[in-house]
Amino acid sequence: MVTRLAALPAALLAALLLTVTACSAPGTGRSGVVVTTNILGDITREIVGDQADVTVLMKPGADPHSFGVSARDAARIENAALLVHNGLGLEEGVARNVEAAAGQGVPTLAVGEEVDPIPYAGGRTAREPDPHFWTDPVRVLKAVDVIADRVVEHVDGVDEGKVRASAAAYRERVEELDAWMRGEFAKIPEGRRNLVTDHHVFGYLAQRYGFEVIGAVIPSGTTLASPSGSDLKSLADAVRGAGVRTVFADSSQPDRLVRVMARETGLDIDVVPLYSESLTAADGGAPTYLRMMRANTEAVTTGLTDQ
Ligand SMILES: [Zn+2]
Structure with a gap:
Protein backbone atom coordinates (compact mmCIF):
# COMPACT_ATOMS: atom_id res chain seq x y z
CA MET A 1 0.00 0.00 0.00
CA VAL A 2 2.78 2.38 0.96
CA THR A 3 4.71 1.72 -2.26
CA ARG A 4 1.59 2.06 -4.36
CA LEU A 5 0.72 5.36 -2.72
CA ALA A 6 4.29 6.54 -3.18
CA ALA A 7 4.02 5.81 -6.88
CA LEU A 8 1.04 8.16 -7.27
CA PRO A 9 1.72 11.66 -8.55
CA ALA A 10 2.00 14.04 -5.58
CA ALA A 11 -0.95 16.19 -6.72
CA LEU A 12 -3.28 13.19 -6.95
CA LEU A 13 -2.12 11.94 -3.57
CA ALA A 14 -2.79 15.35 -2.04
CA ALA A 15 -6.28 15.37 -3.59
CA LEU A 16 -7.00 11.90 -2.19
CA LEU A 17 -5.90 12.88 1.31
CA LEU A 18 -7.98 16.05 1.12
CA THR A 19 -11.06 14.01 0.22
CA VAL A 20 -10.51 11.71 3.17
CA THR A 21 -9.98 14.50 5.73
CA ALA A 22 -12.98 16.48 4.41
CA CYS A 23 -15.29 13.59 5.28
CA SER A 24 -16.48 13.94 8.86
CA ALA A 25 -17.26 10.29 9.39
CA PRO A 26 -15.97 8.33 6.41
CA ALA A 179 -33.30 45.58 20.80
CA TRP A 180 -37.05 45.52 20.20
CA MET A 181 -37.71 43.50 23.39
CA ARG A 182 -35.67 45.99 25.40
CA GLY A 183 -37.81 48.84 24.03
CA GLU A 184 -41.10 47.05 24.69
CA PHE A 185 -40.24 46.02 28.26
CA ALA A 186 -39.17 49.62 28.99
CA LYS A 187 -42.86 50.56 28.63
CA ILE A 188 -43.78 48.51 31.73
CA PRO A 189 -44.09 50.86 34.71
CA GLU A 190 -41.33 50.64 37.33
CA GLY A 191 -42.30 48.28 40.16
CA ARG A 192 -44.43 46.07 37.94
CA ARG A 193 -41.66 44.00 36.36
CA ASN A 194 -42.61 40.92 38.35
CA LEU A 195 -42.94 37.48 36.82
CA VAL A 196 -45.06 34.60 38.04
CA THR A 197 -45.13 31.64 35.67
CA ASP A 198 -46.35 28.04 35.61
CA HIS A 199 -42.85 26.62 36.20
CA HIS A 200 -39.42 28.28 36.35
CA VAL A 201 -39.06 29.12 32.67
CA PHE A 202 -38.06 32.83 32.53
CA GLY A 203 -34.90 33.04 34.65
CA TYR A 204 -32.74 34.08 31.67
CA LEU A 205 -35.27 36.61 30.39
CA ALA A 206 -35.61 38.07 33.90
CA GLN A 207 -31.87 38.47 34.26
CA ARG A 208 -31.40 40.01 30.80
CA TYR A 209 -34.24 42.53 30.98
CA GLY A 210 -34.46 43.30 34.69
CA PHE A 211 -37.55 41.42 35.88
CA GLU A 212 -38.00 39.95 39.32
CA VAL A 213 -39.11 36.31 39.46
CA ILE A 214 -41.68 36.23 42.27
CA GLY A 215 -42.22 32.50 41.93
CA ALA A 216 -43.60 29.65 39.87
CA VAL A 217 -46.76 27.63 40.42
CA ILE A 218 -44.74 24.44 39.97
CA PRO A 219 -41.77 25.40 42.17
CA SER A 220 -39.35 23.59 39.90
CA GLY A 221 -37.54 23.85 36.59
CA THR A 222 -39.51 20.99 35.12
CA THR A 223 -43.18 20.60 34.33
CA LEU A 224 -42.90 17.00 35.54
CA ALA A 225 -42.87 18.12 39.19
CA SER A 226 -46.00 19.17 41.07
CA PRO A 227 -46.70 21.69 43.83
CA SER A 228 -48.02 20.87 47.30
CA GLY A 229 -50.92 22.74 48.85
CA SER A 230 -48.50 24.75 50.97
CA ASP A 231 -46.39 25.60 47.88
CA LEU A 232 -49.51 27.08 46.26
CA LYS A 233 -50.42 28.95 49.40
CA SER A 234 -46.98 30.51 49.89
CA LEU A 235 -46.86 31.58 46.22
CA ALA A 236 -50.33 33.12 46.59
CA ASP A 237 -49.00 35.09 49.60
CA ALA A 238 -45.97 36.25 47.58
CA VAL A 239 -48.22 37.30 44.69
CA ARG A 240 -50.42 39.32 47.04
CA GLY A 241 -47.37 40.86 48.70
CA ALA A 242 -45.81 41.92 45.40
CA GLY A 243 -49.04 43.43 44.09
CA VAL A 244 -48.99 41.09 41.09
CA ARG A 245 -52.28 40.85 39.17
CA THR A 246 -51.14 38.98 36.06
CA VAL A 247 -49.55 35.54 35.95
CA PHE A 248 -48.33 33.62 32.91
CA ALA A 249 -48.89 30.03 31.86
CA ASP A 250 -47.53 28.12 28.87
CA SER A 251 -50.26 27.63 26.30
CA SER A 252 -49.25 24.00 25.73
CA GLN A 253 -49.83 23.06 29.39
CA PRO A 254 -53.11 22.75 31.30
CA ASP A 255 -53.42 25.90 33.44
CA ARG A 256 -55.52 24.29 36.18
CA LEU A 257 -52.87 24.69 38.93
CA VAL A 258 -52.20 28.29 37.92
CA ARG A 259 -55.91 29.00 38.36
CA VAL A 260 -55.96 27.22 41.73
CA MET A 261 -53.09 29.46 42.91
CA ALA A 262 -54.81 32.55 41.48
CA ARG A 263 -58.01 31.71 43.41
CA GLU A 264 -55.95 31.15 46.55
CA THR A 265 -54.83 34.81 46.45
CA GLY A 266 -58.44 35.93 46.85
CA LEU A 267 -57.70 38.59 44.21
CA ASP A 268 -58.78 39.07 40.64
CA ILE A 269 -55.78 37.58 38.82
CA ASP A 270 -55.43 37.40 35.05
CA VAL A 271 -53.91 34.20 33.66
CA VAL A 272 -52.19 35.07 30.37
CA PRO A 273 -51.06 32.29 28.02
CA LEU A 274 -47.52 32.38 26.59
CA TYR A 275 -45.49 30.20 24.23
CA SER A 276 -42.62 29.69 26.60
CA GLU A 277 -41.06 26.42 25.53
CA SER A 278 -42.61 25.01 22.41
CA LEU A 279 -43.33 26.40 18.96
CA THR A 280 -46.78 25.98 17.46
CA ALA A 281 -47.71 24.57 14.06
CA ALA A 282 -47.42 26.98 11.10
CA ASP A 283 -50.97 28.28 11.62
CA GLY A 284 -50.48 28.95 15.37
CA GLY A 285 -49.23 32.04 17.19
CA ALA A 286 -45.59 30.95 17.49
CA PRO A 287 -44.44 29.02 14.41
CA THR A 288 -40.85 30.32 14.69
CA TYR A 289 -38.50 31.30 17.51
CA LEU A 290 -38.64 34.97 16.49
CA ARG A 291 -42.46 35.00 16.34
CA MET A 292 -42.64 33.18 19.68
CA MET A 293 -40.46 35.76 21.40
CA ARG A 294 -42.38 38.66 19.90
CA ALA A 295 -45.73 37.18 20.95
CA ASN A 296 -44.45 36.61 24.51
CA THR A 297 -42.94 40.09 24.75
CA GLU A 298 -46.25 41.67 23.72
CA ALA A 299 -48.23 39.47 26.15
CA VAL A 300 -45.88 40.20 29.08
CA THR A 301 -45.71 43.95 28.36
CA THR A 302 -49.48 44.32 28.00
CA GLY A 303 -50.23 41.96 30.90
CA LEU A 304 -47.97 43.77 33.38
CA THR A 305 -48.77 47.30 32.17
CA ASP A 306 -52.56 46.95 32.26
CA GLN A 307 -52.84 45.03 35.54
ZN1 LIG B 1 -39.56 24.22 31.02
Whole structure:
Protein backbone atom coordinates (compact mmCIF):
# COMPACT_ATOMS: atom_id res chain seq x y z
CA MET A 1 0.00 0.00 0.00
CA VAL A 2 2.78 2.38 0.96
CA THR A 3 4.71 1.72 -2.26
CA ARG A 4 1.59 2.06 -4.36
CA LEU A 5 0.72 5.36 -2.72
CA ALA A 6 4.29 6.54 -3.18
CA ALA A 7 4.02 5.81 -6.88
CA LEU A 8 1.04 8.16 -7.27
CA PRO A 9 1.72 11.66 -8.55
CA ALA A 10 2.00 14.04 -5.58
CA ALA A 11 -0.95 16.19 -6.72
CA LEU A 12 -3.28 13.19 -6.95
CA LEU A 13 -2.12 11.94 -3.57
CA ALA A 14 -2.79 15.35 -2.04
CA ALA A 15 -6.28 15.37 -3.59
CA LEU A 16 -7.00 11.90 -2.19
CA LEU A 17 -5.90 12.88 1.31
CA LEU A 18 -7.98 16.05 1.12
CA THR A 19 -11.06 14.01 0.22
CA VAL A 20 -10.51 11.71 3.17
CA THR A 21 -9.98 14.50 5.73
CA ALA A 22 -12.98 16.48 4.41
CA CYS A 23 -15.29 13.59 5.28
CA SER A 24 -16.48 13.94 8.86
CA ALA A 25 -17.26 10.29 9.39
CA PRO A 26 -15.97 8.33 6.41
CA GLY A 27 -17.75 5.04 5.89
CA THR A 28 -20.33 5.48 8.64
CA GLY A 29 -23.14 6.50 6.30
CA ARG A 30 -24.17 9.23 8.73
CA SER A 31 -25.91 12.23 7.27
CA GLY A 32 -28.12 15.17 8.15
CA VAL A 33 -28.70 17.05 11.37
CA VAL A 34 -31.16 15.79 14.00
CA VAL A 35 -32.43 18.31 16.56
CA THR A 36 -34.41 17.44 19.70
CA THR A 37 -36.54 20.54 20.51
CA ASN A 38 -38.62 22.49 17.99
CA ILE A 39 -37.12 25.84 19.13
CA LEU A 40 -33.57 24.66 18.43
CA GLY A 41 -34.93 22.97 15.29
CA ASP A 42 -36.13 26.30 13.90
CA ILE A 43 -32.84 28.02 14.73
CA THR A 44 -30.81 25.17 13.21
CA ARG A 45 -32.90 25.23 10.01
CA GLU A 46 -32.22 28.96 9.64
CA ILE A 47 -28.48 28.25 9.88
CA VAL A 48 -28.33 25.11 7.72
CA GLY A 49 -30.70 26.36 5.00
CA ASP A 50 -30.69 23.99 2.04
CA GLN A 51 -27.23 22.64 2.85
CA ALA A 52 -28.35 19.49 4.71
CA ASP A 53 -31.48 17.73 5.95
CA VAL A 54 -32.64 18.85 9.38
CA THR A 55 -34.96 16.51 11.31
CA VAL A 56 -36.76 17.93 14.36
CA LEU A 57 -37.95 15.32 16.87
CA MET A 58 -40.28 17.35 19.10
CA LYS A 59 -43.74 18.02 17.65
CA PRO A 60 -45.32 21.51 17.67
CA GLY A 61 -46.99 22.24 20.99
CA ALA A 62 -45.24 19.36 22.79
CA ASP A 63 -43.60 19.67 26.20
CA PRO A 64 -39.79 19.62 25.94
CA HIS A 65 -39.50 18.10 29.41
CA SER A 66 -41.55 15.03 28.59
CA PHE A 67 -41.67 14.30 24.85
CA GLY A 68 -40.31 10.96 23.71
CA VAL A 69 -39.23 9.54 20.36
CA SER A 70 -40.47 6.69 18.20
CA ALA A 71 -38.27 3.75 17.25
CA ARG A 72 -37.86 5.30 13.78
CA ASP A 73 -36.70 8.59 15.29
CA ALA A 74 -34.30 6.71 17.55
CA ALA A 75 -32.75 5.13 14.44
CA ARG A 76 -32.50 8.58 12.83
CA ILE A 77 -30.60 9.87 15.84
CA GLU A 78 -28.10 7.04 15.54
CA ASN A 79 -27.49 7.83 11.86
CA ALA A 80 -27.13 11.60 12.25
CA ALA A 81 -23.98 13.43 11.19
CA LEU A 82 -24.74 15.80 14.08
CA LEU A 83 -27.23 15.64 16.95
CA VAL A 84 -28.20 19.03 18.39
CA HIS A 85 -29.96 18.99 21.77
CA ASN A 86 -30.70 21.57 24.45
CA GLY A 87 -29.13 19.64 27.32
CA LEU A 88 -28.87 20.83 30.96
CA GLY A 89 -31.56 18.28 31.83
CA LEU A 90 -34.33 19.75 29.65
CA GLU A 91 -35.29 16.78 27.48
CA GLU A 92 -35.83 14.13 30.13
CA GLY A 93 -37.75 11.92 27.71
CA VAL A 94 -34.90 11.60 25.19
CA ALA A 95 -31.84 11.81 27.46
CA ARG A 96 -31.33 8.06 27.07
CA ASN A 97 -31.42 8.28 23.26
CA VAL A 98 -28.93 11.16 23.23
CA GLU A 99 -26.60 9.21 25.50
CA ALA A 100 -26.87 6.08 23.34
CA ALA A 101 -26.08 8.06 20.17
CA ALA A 102 -23.05 9.69 21.78
CA GLY A 103 -21.91 6.23 22.86
CA GLN A 104 -22.06 5.11 19.25
CA GLY A 105 -19.89 7.99 18.12
CA VAL A 106 -22.57 10.40 16.83
CA PRO A 107 -21.23 13.95 17.30
CA THR A 108 -23.57 15.64 19.80
CA LEU A 109 -23.94 19.29 20.75
CA ALA A 110 -25.62 20.24 24.05
CA VAL A 111 -26.29 23.88 23.13
CA GLY A 112 -27.27 24.94 26.67
CA GLU A 113 -23.82 24.01 27.97
CA GLU A 114 -22.17 26.39 25.48
CA VAL A 115 -24.11 29.57 26.27
CA ASP A 116 -22.96 30.48 29.78
CA PRO A 117 -25.78 28.79 31.73
CA ILE A 118 -27.09 30.20 35.02
CA PRO A 119 -28.78 28.39 37.90
CA TYR A 120 -32.55 28.49 38.41
CA ALA A 121 -33.83 31.63 40.09
CA GLY A 122 -35.59 29.70 42.86
CA GLY A 123 -37.80 26.82 43.85
CA ARG A 124 -36.78 23.23 44.46
CA THR A 125 -34.33 23.27 41.55
CA ALA A 126 -32.48 26.41 42.71
CA ARG A 127 -28.70 26.02 42.18
CA GLU A 128 -29.24 23.50 39.38
CA PRO A 129 -28.43 24.80 35.87
CA ASP A 130 -31.47 26.28 34.12
CA PRO A 131 -31.92 24.88 30.58
CA HIS A 132 -34.40 27.57 29.38
CA PHE A 133 -31.66 29.78 27.85
CA TRP A 134 -33.66 30.67 24.69
CA THR A 135 -35.72 33.21 26.67
CA ASP A 136 -32.58 35.40 26.40
CA PRO A 137 -31.90 36.29 22.73
CA VAL A 138 -28.33 37.34 23.56
CA ARG A 139 -27.62 33.73 24.52
CA VAL A 140 -29.30 32.59 21.32
CA LEU A 141 -26.67 34.62 19.41
CA LYS A 142 -24.03 32.42 21.05
CA ALA A 143 -26.10 29.36 20.20
CA VAL A 144 -26.19 30.38 16.53
CA ASP A 145 -22.39 30.63 16.45
CA VAL A 146 -21.80 27.27 18.07
CA ILE A 147 -24.39 25.46 15.94
CA ALA A 148 -22.86 26.93 12.75
CA ASP A 149 -19.38 25.83 13.88
CA ARG A 150 -20.49 22.26 14.56
CA VAL A 151 -22.46 21.97 11.32
CA VAL A 152 -19.38 23.03 9.35
CA GLU A 153 -17.19 20.66 11.37
CA HIS A 154 -19.37 17.54 11.26
CA VAL A 155 -21.80 17.57 8.34
CA ASP A 156 -20.41 16.32 5.06
CA GLY A 157 -20.90 18.31 1.90
CA VAL A 158 -22.10 21.61 3.35
CA ASP A 159 -20.79 24.82 1.82
CA GLU A 160 -19.11 26.60 4.74
CA GLY A 161 -19.56 30.04 3.15
CA LYS A 162 -23.29 29.52 2.78
CA VAL A 163 -23.71 28.24 6.34
CA ARG A 164 -21.74 31.20 7.74
CA ALA A 165 -23.77 33.66 5.63
CA SER A 166 -27.09 32.18 6.80
CA ALA A 167 -25.90 32.25 10.41
CA ALA A 168 -24.85 35.90 10.07
CA ALA A 169 -28.22 36.87 8.52
CA TYR A 170 -30.14 35.10 11.28
CA ARG A 171 -27.90 36.67 13.93
CA GLU A 172 -28.95 40.10 12.69
CA ARG A 173 -32.61 39.22 13.13
CA VAL A 174 -31.97 37.97 16.68
CA GLU A 175 -30.09 41.21 17.46
CA GLU A 176 -33.09 43.18 16.19
CA LEU A 177 -35.34 41.04 18.41
CA ASP A 178 -33.22 41.83 21.49
CA ALA A 179 -33.30 45.58 20.80
CA TRP A 180 -37.05 45.52 20.20
CA MET A 181 -37.71 43.50 23.39
CA ARG A 182 -35.67 45.99 25.40
CA GLY A 183 -37.81 48.84 24.03
CA GLU A 184 -41.10 47.05 24.69
CA PHE A 185 -40.24 46.02 28.26
CA ALA A 186 -39.17 49.62 28.99
CA LYS A 187 -42.86 50.56 28.63
CA ILE A 188 -43.78 48.51 31.73
CA PRO A 189 -44.09 50.86 34.71
CA GLU A 190 -41.33 50.64 37.33
CA GLY A 191 -42.30 48.28 40.16
CA ARG A 192 -44.43 46.07 37.94
CA ARG A 193 -41.66 44.00 36.36
CA ASN A 194 -42.61 40.92 38.35
CA LEU A 195 -42.94 37.48 36.82
CA VAL A 196 -45.06 34.60 38.04
CA THR A 197 -45.13 31.64 35.67
CA ASP A 198 -46.35 28.04 35.61
CA HIS A 199 -42.85 26.62 36.20
CA HIS A 200 -39.42 28.28 36.35
CA VAL A 201 -39.06 29.12 32.67
CA PHE A 202 -38.06 32.83 32.53
CA GLY A 203 -34.90 33.04 34.65
CA TYR A 204 -32.74 34.08 31.67
CA LEU A 205 -35.27 36.61 30.39
CA ALA A 206 -35.61 38.07 33.90
CA GLN A 207 -31.87 38.47 34.26
CA ARG A 208 -31.40 40.01 30.80
CA TYR A 209 -34.24 42.53 30.98
CA GLY A 210 -34.46 43.30 34.69
CA PHE A 211 -37.55 41.42 35.88
CA GLU A 212 -38.00 39.95 39.32
CA VAL A 213 -39.11 36.31 39.46
CA ILE A 214 -41.68 36.23 42.27
CA GLY A 215 -42.22 32.50 41.93
CA ALA A 216 -43.60 29.65 39.87
CA VAL A 217 -46.76 27.63 40.42
CA ILE A 218 -44.74 24.44 39.97
CA PRO A 219 -41.77 25.40 42.17
CA SER A 220 -39.35 23.59 39.90
CA GLY A 221 -37.54 23.85 36.59
CA THR A 222 -39.51 20.99 35.12
CA THR A 223 -43.18 20.60 34.33
CA LEU A 224 -42.90 17.00 35.54
CA ALA A 225 -42.87 18.12 39.19
CA SER A 226 -46.00 19.17 41.07
CA PRO A 227 -46.70 21.69 43.83
CA SER A 228 -48.02 20.87 47.30
CA GLY A 229 -50.92 22.74 48.85
CA SER A 230 -48.50 24.75 50.97
CA ASP A 231 -46.39 25.60 47.88
CA LEU A 232 -49.51 27.08 46.26
CA LYS A 233 -50.42 28.95 49.40
CA SER A 234 -46.98 30.51 49.89
CA LEU A 235 -46.86 31.58 46.22
CA ALA A 236 -50.33 33.12 46.59
CA ASP A 237 -49.00 35.09 49.60
CA ALA A 238 -45.97 36.25 47.58
CA VAL A 239 -48.22 37.30 44.69
CA ARG A 240 -50.42 39.32 47.04
CA GLY A 241 -47.37 40.86 48.70
CA ALA A 242 -45.81 41.92 45.40
CA GLY A 243 -49.04 43.43 44.09
CA VAL A 244 -48.99 41.09 41.09
CA ARG A 245 -52.28 40.85 39.17
CA THR A 246 -51.14 38.98 36.06
CA VAL A 247 -49.55 35.54 35.95
CA PHE A 248 -48.33 33.62 32.91
CA ALA A 249 -48.89 30.03 31.86
CA ASP A 250 -47.53 28.12 28.87
CA SER A 251 -50.26 27.63 26.30
CA SER A 252 -49.25 24.00 25.73
CA GLN A 253 -49.83 23.06 29.39
CA PRO A 254 -53.11 22.75 31.30
CA ASP A 255 -53.42 25.90 33.44
CA ARG A 256 -55.52 24.29 36.18
CA LEU A 257 -52.87 24.69 38.93
CA VAL A 258 -52.20 28.29 37.92
CA ARG A 259 -55.91 29.00 38.36
CA VAL A 260 -55.96 27.22 41.73
CA MET A 261 -53.09 29.46 42.91
CA ALA A 262 -54.81 32.55 41.48
CA ARG A 263 -58.01 31.71 43.41
CA GLU A 264 -55.95 31.15 46.55
CA THR A 265 -54.83 34.81 46.45
CA GLY A 266 -58.44 35.93 46.85
CA LEU A 267 -57.70 38.59 44.21
CA ASP A 268 -58.78 39.07 40.64
CA ILE A 269 -55.78 37.58 38.82
CA ASP A 270 -55.43 37.40 35.05
CA VAL A 271 -53.91 34.20 33.66
CA VAL A 272 -52.19 35.07 30.37
CA PRO A 273 -51.06 32.29 28.02
CA LEU A 274 -47.52 32.38 26.59
CA TYR A 275 -45.49 30.20 24.23
CA SER A 276 -42.62 29.69 26.60
CA GLU A 277 -41.06 26.42 25.53
CA SER A 278 -42.61 25.01 22.41
CA LEU A 279 -43.33 26.40 18.96
CA THR A 280 -46.78 25.98 17.46
CA ALA A 281 -47.71 24.57 14.06
CA ALA A 282 -47.42 26.98 11.10
CA ASP A 283 -50.97 28.28 11.62
CA GLY A 284 -50.48 28.95 15.37
CA GLY A 285 -49.23 32.04 17.19
CA ALA A 286 -45.59 30.95 17.49
CA PRO A 287 -44.44 29.02 14.41
CA THR A 288 -40.85 30.32 14.69
CA TYR A 289 -38.50 31.30 17.51
CA LEU A 290 -38.64 34.97 16.49
CA ARG A 291 -42.46 35.00 16.34
CA MET A 292 -42.64 33.18 19.68
CA MET A 293 -40.46 35.76 21.40
CA ARG A 294 -42.38 38.66 19.90
CA ALA A 295 -45.73 37.18 20.95
CA ASN A 296 -44.45 36.61 24.51
CA THR A 297 -42.94 40.09 24.75
CA GLU A 298 -46.25 41.67 23.72
CA ALA A 299 -48.23 39.47 26.15
CA VAL A 300 -45.88 40.20 29.08
CA THR A 301 -45.71 43.95 28.36
CA THR A 302 -49.48 44.32 28.00
CA GLY A 303 -50.23 41.96 30.90
CA LEU A 304 -47.97 43.77 33.38
CA THR A 305 -48.77 47.30 32.17
CA ASP A 306 -52.56 46.95 32.26
CA GLN A 307 -52.84 45.03 35.54
ZN1 LIG B 1 -39.56 24.22 31.02
